[in-house]
Amino acid sequence: MKRKAASLDAVLAALADPHRRRVVEVLRSGPQNAGELSALVGLSPPAMSRHLRLLRGCGLVSEAHPEFDARVRVYSLRPQPLGELKAWLETTERLWADQLASFKKHLERGR
Amino acid sequence: MKRKAASLDAVLAALADPHRRRVVEVLRSGPQNAGELSALVGLSPPAMSRHLRLLRGCGLVSEAHPEFDARVRVYSLRPQPLGELKAWLETTERLWADQLASFKKHLERGR
């Protein structure tokens, strides 16, 4: 089963929705099945399922069947896409700091 | 001039668009005026203006008039919202790691 390349675009769009971000917040303390998620987040099962599909699509969560009941689907958080987003953020912050530093130097020279 | 509370929602939605993220990437190496941004990103001035309005709205960029020509508007990156996003990310990654650790411990105990 091939996993789609987690594009920043898709990841950010996924996280931009409060319900979906709530799902991530729940999942970060441990895996949960779809029903629990729908109850915890306060969405109808169909609505939750669609959000989960989206989250799965961008690689933020993965799905598994538990051995004792193959009807339920257990969702877990996948750290990779969050790592990529964090990397982008850190690059941005670093470059911004560099820019500030050279501007400061520029001021000092021109004094 | 009051600044709207930079909600994660708005910030993430803003960054989810490739054009807007490109703007941020350009601005992280230094301020630019609207015209340059529109050229660099490859959007018509009206389109760029609307993206800039959105970025301003969620606090990701700030606007200023240069003294020598009050027609142009110079945009700069504001680090605060990115910082908040990074904080959320770090919390998420930390909790996820904690969860993993306690699961590992659980396995060891049950062996």
Added chain:
DNA sequence: CATATGATTTCAATTTTTGTTAAATATTGT
């Protein structure tokens, strides 16, 4: 087998987003 359960899919209606063209605003140079 019949029925109940956990979850997903489909579909149509609605809303949101995005780009374009045309017009407006503000400012500068002649």
Added chain:
DNA sequence: ACAATATTTAACAAAAATTGAAATCATATG
């Protein structure tokens, strides 16, 4: 005053995302 420049706003159409309700799937259980 007039024309040119930098940018924004408004109005509109096209494209994309979201949502609730009903239908469907797959698995479990009596």
